[in-house]
Amino acid sequence: xxxxxxxxxxMSCASCANNIEEAIRSVPGVSNCxxxxxxxxxxxxxxxxxTNLETIQAAIDAAGYSSYSLQEQEMxxxxxxxxKTAREAELRTLTRKLVVGAIxxxxxxxGSISAMTGLNLPxxxxxxxxxxxxxxxxxxxxxxxxxADFFKNAWKAFKRHTATMDTLVAIGxxxxxxxxxxxxxxxxxxxxxxxxxxxxxxxxxxxxxxxxLGRLFxxxxxxxxxxxxxxxxxxxxxxxxxxxxGQEIDVPIQEVQIGxxxxxxxxxxxPVDGEVVEGASNVDEAMxxxxxxxxxxxxxxxxxxxxxxxxxxFKFRATRxxxxxxxxxxxxxxxQAQGSKAPIQRLADQVTGWFVPAVxxxxxxxxxxxxxxxxxxxxxxxxTVGVLIIACPCALGLATPTSVMVGTGKGAENGILIKGAESxxxxxxxxxxxxxxxxxxxxGKPTVTDFxxxxxxxxxxxxxxxxxxxxxxxxxxxxxxxAVVRYAQSQxxxxxxxxxxxxxxxxxxxxxxxxxxxxxxxxxxxxELGINTRTLQERKASLxxxxxxAILIAVDGQIQGLMGIADALKxxxxxxxxxxxxLGLEVVMxxxxxxxxxxxxxxxxGIRRVFAEVRPDQKASQxxxxxxxxxIVAMVGDGINDAPALAQANVGIAIGTGTDVAIAASDITLxxxxxxxxxxxxxxxxxxxxxxxxxxxxxxxxxxxxxxxAAGVLFPIFGWLLNPIIAGGAMAFSSxxxxxxxxxxxxxxxxxI
Numbered sequence: 078x079x080x081x082x083x084x085x086x087x088m089s090c091a092s093c094a095n096n097i098e099e100a101i102r103s104v105p106g107v108s109n110c111x112x113x114x115x116x117x118x119x120x121x122x123x124x125x126x127x128t129n130l131e132t133i134q135a136a137i138d139a140a141g142y143s144s145y146s147l148q149e150q151e152m153x154x155x156x157x158x159x160x161k162t163a164r165e166a167e168l169r170t171l172t173r174k175l176v177v178g179a180i181x182x183x184x185x186x187x188g189s190i191s192a193m194t195g196l197n198l199p200x201x202x203x204x205x206x207x208x209x210x211x212x213x214x215x216x217x218x219x220x221x222x223x224x225a226d227f228f229k230n231a232w233k234a235f236k237r238h239t240a241t242m243d244t245l246v247a248i249g250x251x252x253x254x255x256x257x258x259x260x261x262x263x264x265x266x267x268x269x270x271x272x273x274x275x276x277x278x279x280x281x282x283x284x285x286x287x288x289x290l291g292r293l294f295x296x297x298x299x300x301x302x303x304x305x306x307x308x309x310x311x312x313x314x315x316x317x318x319x320x321x322x323g324q325e326i327d328v329p330i331q332e333v334q335i336g337x338x339x340x341x342x343x344x345x346x347x348p349v350d351g352e353v354v355e356g357a358s359n360v361d362e363a364m365x366x367x368x369x370x371x372x373x374x375x376x377x378x379x380x381x382x383x384x385x386x387x388x389x390x391f392k393f394r395a396t397r398x399x400x401x402x403x404x405x406x407x408x409x410x411x412x413q414a415q416g417s418k419a420p421i422q423r424l425a426d427q428v429t430g431w432f433v434p435a436v437x438x439x440x441x442x443x444x445x446x447x448x449x450x451x452x453x454x455x456x457x458x459x460x461t462v463g464v465l466i467i468a469c470p471c472a473l474g475l476a477t478p479t480s481v482m483v484g485t486g487k488g489a490e491n492g493i494l495i496k497g498a499e500s501x502x503x504x505x506x507x508x509x510x511x512x513x514x515x516x517x518x519x520x521g522k523p524t525v526t527d528f529x530x531x532x533x534x535x536x537x538x539x540x541x542x543x544x545x546x547x548x549x550x551x552x553x554x555x556x557x558x559x560a561v562v563r564y565a566q567s568q569x570x571x572x573x574x575x576x577x578x579x580x581x582x583x584x585x586x587x588x589x590x591x592x593x594x595x596x597x598x599x600x601x602x603x604x605e606l607g608i609n610t611r612t613l614q615e616r617k618a619s620l621x622x623x624x625x626x627a628i629l630i631a632v633d634g635q636i637q638g639l640m641g642i643a644d645a646l647k648x649x650x651x652x653x654x655x656x657x658x659x660l661g662l663e664v665v666m667x668x669x670x671x672x673x674x675x676x677x678x679x680x681x682x683g684i685r686r687v688f689a690e691v692r693p694d695q696k697a698s699q700x701x702x703x704x705x706x707x708x709i710v711a712m713v714g715d716g717i718n719d720a721p722a723l724a725q726a727n728v729g730i731a732i733g734t735g736t737d738v739a740i741a742a743s744d745i746t747l748x749x750x751x752x753x754x755x756x757x758x759x760x761x762x763x764x765x766x767x768x769x770x771x772x773x774x775x776x777x778x779x780x781x782x783x784x785x786x787a788a789g790v791l792f793p794i795f796g797w798l799l800n801p802i803i804a805g806g807a808m809a810f811s812s813x814x815x816x817x818x819x820x821x822x823x824x825x826x827x828x829x830i
Contacts, residue, residue: 078108081130083119085112087142089230092241092433094474096234100140104128114474116482119144141233164296171293178223178286181215182279188212189279209261209276216278220254224285240433246288248437249465253281256458275455277462284466294813312383313404317348320392337395341386349382349398356391360384362749407748411489421477421502421769432473436784440464443788456789463787472779472811476772479819484765487825492733492748493758500744502769503728504762506709510657510755511688511700511722513714514668514675515556517732517752518654518682519644521715523556525564527620527641531612542638544570545595546630549588552578557628558586560642561597583669583692585628596631600671601690603629603636610636624677626670646682653752654682660759663708667691667699667722696722713755730755757827764825772815779811 088094094114101110101119106127111120121133130146137144188206205211221228224246231247234240257276259266316327320338330348333339338354341347347360359371362384371387374380380393382402399405440461447457481498488495495501512518532538547565550558552575565572575588575595584605585598596606600617603610608631610617617627620641630638657664665686666679675689688699700722703710712719712726723729723743731743732750747754 078122079125081121081123081133081146083121083134083137083144083146085117085119085137085142085144087230088114088117089226089242092239092474093142093230096140096237096239096241097137097142100136101133104133104136107133113478116478140237141230168293168296171289171296174223175286175289175293178219178282178289181219182282182286185212185215185219185279185282188215209257209278212276212278213258213261216254216257216282219282219285220250223289224250227285227288240437242433244433245436245465246284248440249462250281250284252458252465253277253284253462257281277458280459280462284462288466291810291813294816312346314346314348314383318342331399333395333398335395335398338392339395340390340392342390343386343388345386347380347382347384347386347393349395350402351380351382351393351395351397353378353380353391353393356389358389358391359387361387407489407494411485411494420499421766421773432780436464439784439788447789460787460789464784467780467783467787467807472776472815473773475812475815475819476776477769479816480765480768480772480822483819483822484761484768484825487822488758488761491754491757491761491827492751493754493761494733494746494748495758496744496746500728501762501765503709504711504745504759505766507662507711507728507759508708509663509665509703509710511665511667511703511710511712511726512654512684513712513719513722514666514670514678515644516715517713518650518666518678519646521556521644523560523626523642523644525560525640526625526643528564528638529613529616529641530638531636539638540568540570542630542632543568544572545590545593545632546597546638546640548572548590549575549578549586549595549597551575552588553580553586555580555586556644557626557642561628561640564640582694593632594634597628599690600627600629603631606631606634608634608636612636613639618673621671621673622677624674624681626674646678647752649752651682653756654684656756658683660756662759665703667696667712667714669693694721697725700725711755713752715750730758753827760827761825764822768819768822772818775818776811776815779807783807783811 085097088097094112097119098110098112101107101112101121104123106124107121108124109122112118113120119137123133134144184206188208188211227243227246227250230241230243234244254277257278260276314330317330317333317337318325318340319328319333320326320340325340333349339348339351341358343358353374353376355376357373357375360374360380361371362381374391379396381404382397383404397403400409443464444457444461447453447460451457477498481501484501485495485498488501495504515521515523528539528543530539530542543565547561547570550561551572552558573590575590578586578588580586581598581602583599584602585596587594587596587598589595596603596608600610608629610629613629613636617629617639620627620639623641623643625641625643628640628642629636630640654664663686664684665688666675666682666684667688668675668678669691670678670689672687672689675687679685679687691699696719700710700712704725704727709727711728711730712722713730713732714720714723715732719731723731728745729743730745730747733746733748745758747758
C-alpha cells in the first residue's frame with residue numbers, strides 16, 4: 078500500500094470533508110482515507126496496482142472539489158509553495174468581496190432603517206435608499222458575486238444528493254432575497270393575499286457579508302496554525318559553500334550532492350546533514366534537538382542541517398540532502414501528524430453527517446408552525462432563515478483539527494515529534510510508563526570499571542584474556558561491547574580476527590580466536606552452557622550490588638574472568654522519574670540486566686517496579702502483561718531490541734539519539750534524547766485535549782442554544798433575537814472563536830523539572 082497526501086480546495090464545513098471521504102473511498106483500490114477539514118488535507122492509502130493519483134483526483138473533482146498533490150520537495154524547500162499561494166489568493170479574493178459586500182450592505186441597511194424603526198429620515202428618501210428597487214439593485218451583486226460560492230457549492234451538493242453548510246446559507250439568504258424580489262415586483266399580489274409586501278434585502282446582504290467576514294478571519298487564523306511548519310522550513314540555510322576541484326563555490330542548497338565537501342565558518346548555518354572530515358567546532362543544535370548547550374564536533378562526528386556553527390571552522394562531507402535530511406524528515410512527520418484525525422473527532426464527524434439534513438427539517442418545521450399554527454408569515458420566514466443560518470456546523474468541524482495542528486507544532490518546537498493525532502490524544506491517558514535502562518535512564522555510554530581474572534591481575538594471562546575477549550566483542554554493535562573495545566584500546570591490546578562470530582540475543586557473544594572458543598555473556602547463559610562460575614560469584618555479586626553490569630568470560634568451556642561495566646545515569650533521570658510519579662503515573666524499569674544490578678539502578682532513581690533479565694524478544698510480552706492489567710502503557714526506549722515493545726505499547730516513545738528502527742516503531746520521538754521530553758509530551762497532550770474539549774463544548778452549546786432561539790422559542794421574551802442578521806453574526810463568530818481558542822495553545826510552555 079502507498080500513502081498519498083492531497084491538499085483540498087472548496088471545503089466549507091465538516092460535511093464537505095465527509096463527502097470527500099466517501100468519494101475517495103468509493104475508488105477501487107483505496108483502502109483508507111482520512112480527510113481533515115482543519116488543515117484541508119486528505120491522507121489516502123491505496124494500492125498503486127489498482128488506482129493512481131489521477132483517478133483519485135478525478136473522484137474528488139466529480140464530488141465538486143479540487144485537489145493537488147503535496148510534493149515532498151515542495152513541502153521541504155518551501156519553493157513554489159502551492160498551498161501558500163492558493164491561501165493568499167483566496168484571502169485576496171475574500172477581502173475584495175468583503176469590502177464590496179460591506180459597502181453595499183451598509184447602504185441597504187441605511188435604506189431599511191425607516192422600515193425597521195419607524196423613524197422618518199428625509200436624507201435616506203432623497204437618496205432613494207429606501208426604495209425596494211434600489212435595494213434590489215444593491216443586494217443582487219452582494220448575493221450573486223460576493224456570495225456566489227455559496228450557491229455554486231450548494232448546487233454541487235444538491236447534484237450529489239447531499240447538503241453542506243453552503244446549502245444552509247444558500248437556502249437562507251436565497252429565501253430572503255427571492256421573497257423580497259417577489260414583494261418588489263408583485264406588491265399587489267401580496268396585498269390581495271392579506272400580506273404586507275415587506276422586503277428583507279438587508280438580511281440577505283448582511284448575512285452574506287458577515288459570513289464572508291467570518292470566513293476571512295477563520296482562514297487567517299487557520300493559516301497561523303501552520304506556523305510551526307513555516308518556522309521549521311525557515312530554519313534551513315539557502316546556500317552552501319562547496320569545495321569542488323579545489324575551489325570554494327557558493328551553490329543553492331538544492332544543488333548540494335551526497336559526497337560534496339562543504340566548508341562552514343563561525344556563525345553560519347550548516348546547510349545539510351553530514352560527517353565532519355576536518356576541523357572542530359561547537360554547534361548549536363537547539364533549534365532541531367532542543368539541546369540548549371552547544372555540542373562539540375570533531376572529525377567523525379555527525380552534523381545536522383539547519384544547526385548553527387558557533388566557534389570554529391570545519392569541513393564536512395554531505396551524507397543526506399534534500400528530502401532525506403533530518404530537518405526534512407521532521408517537517409514531513411509534523412505535516413503527517415497535522416493531517417491526521419484524533420479519535421475524539423469521530424463524535425464531531427458523526428454529528429455533522431446528519432446535522433445539515435436535520436437543520437433543514439427543523440427550519441421547515443419552524444416555518445410550518447409559525448405560518449400554519451400562528452398565521453404569521455413574516456415570523457415564519459424570519460425563523461426559517463435564522464435557523465438555516467445559525468446552525469452551520471463549521472465550528473464542530475474545526476474544533477479538533479485546529480487544536481491538533483497547533484499541538485503537534487508546539488511539540489516540534491520543543492524537540493518532540495508526534496506522529497499522529499491519535500498518539501497526541503492517547504498520551505494524556507497514560508497510566509504506566511515503562512523505561513528501558515541502557516540509553517534511556519542511563520547515558521548509553523558504558524565504561525569498563527573492573528576487569529578480574531581467575532588467576533588474579535597484573536599478569537600476562539590478564540592481557541591475553543582481554544585480547545581474546547575484545548577480538549570477539551569488536552564484532553558486536555552492543556553498547557557493552559563498545560565499552561570493552563574502548564577499554565582494550567586504552568590498554569593498547571592488539572586484536573586478532575575472530576571466526577564463526579555469533580551474537581545470541583539477550584545472552585552474549587561467541588567466536589573462535591587463535592583456535593580458542595571464547596564466550597562472553599550473562600550468568601544465565603553460562604549456566605545454560607554448563608560452565609561453572611562459582612569461583613567468581615563473590616566478586617560478581619559485589620559489582621552488581623554497586624549497580625554495575627557484570628559480564629562473564631569463558632575460554633574453551635572454562636570460566637576465566639569477568640568485567641564490571643558501569644553506565645552513568647542521565648543527569649535528569651532521577652528528577653524525571655520523581656515528576657512522573659507526582660503526575661500519578663506508575664514508572665517501571667525494563668532491562669536485560671541481572672536483577673541485582675537492575676534493582677540497584679532502580680533504587681537510585683526511585684523506581685519501585687523492575688522487570689530484569691528480560692530478553693529482547695520478551696520485552697513486548699512484558700508490555701502486553703501490563704496492558705492485560707487494564708493499563709494504558711507507554712514504552713520509552715532507544716535500541717533495536719526495544720522496537721517490538723515500542724510497537725506493542727499504547728504509546729511508544731523513542732529517544733531520538735537512538736536507532737532508526739526504534740524511532741520508526743514509535744509514536745513519539747524525543748529528538749534530543751532528554752527525558753524531560755516525556756513530561757513535556759504528556760503536558761502537551763493534556764493541554765491539547767483540554768483545548769479540544771473546550772472547543773467541542775463551545776461548538777455543541779452554540780448549536781444547542783442557537784437553533785431553538787432562531788426557531789423562535791424565546792420570541793415572547795426576546796423577539797429581537799429573531800433577526801436573521803444576528804444569526805449570521807453568531808454563526809460567523811462561532812467558527813472564529815473556536816479557531817482563536819485553539820491558537821491559545823501557541824502559548825503552551827512546558828513546566829521544567
